[in-house]
Amino acid sequence: MTSGKRWTVRDRYQNEVYLTQERWEHITDPINHPEMSDYEDHLRETIRSSLRRQDPLQxxxxxYMRAFDDLVAENTHIVAIVLYRFSEGPDRLPVRNNYIVTAFQQEIG
Structure with missing residues (x-):
C-alpha cells in the first residue's frame, strides 16, 4: 500500500504515517464516514500531535484520538486507526510502512 499517497506526516514519536487517496475515498464514502470530508486537516493534526494506543489483540x-470543538453533531474527537507494517526496500531490507486505515468522528465523554 505505497502508491497514491495523499500526504505524509510525522507523529509525536517521529514515526512517518501516510494517508492514501484510496483510503481517503474509503473514509469519506457515503456509506462510511462522509462527515470527515471537511476535516482532513483535523485528521492530519490528530496524527501529528495526539497520543496513541496500541491494540492489545493486534x-x-x-x-490515535484528539479532541476538537468544531466537529459535527455531538462528536468530540477524531479517531484514526493506523497500521504499522513493513515492506521490502530496494535493498531487500525492511522499510517502515505506516498508514491510516480509517478515521471517524466520535463522541467521547
Whole structure:
C-alpha cells in the first residue's frame, strides 16, 4: 500500500504515517464516514500531535484520538486507526510502512 499517497506526516514519536487517496475515498464514502470530508486537516493534526494506543489483540494496530470543538453533531474527537507494517526496500531490507486505515468522528465523554 505505497502508491497514491495523499500526504505524509510525522507523529509525536517521529514515526512517518501516510494517508492514501484510496483510503481517503474509503473514509469519506457515503456509506462510511462522509462527515470527515471537511476535516482532513483535523485528521492530519490528530496524527501529528495526539497520543496513541496500541491494540492489545493486534499489536501492529494503533488508535490515535484528539479532541476538537468544531466537529459535527455531538462528536468530540477524531479517531484514526493506523497500521504499522513493513515492506521490502530496494535493498531487500525492511522499510517502515505506516498508514491510516480509517478515521471517524466520535463522541467521547
Amino acid at each position: 499489536p501492529q494496530k494503533y488508535r
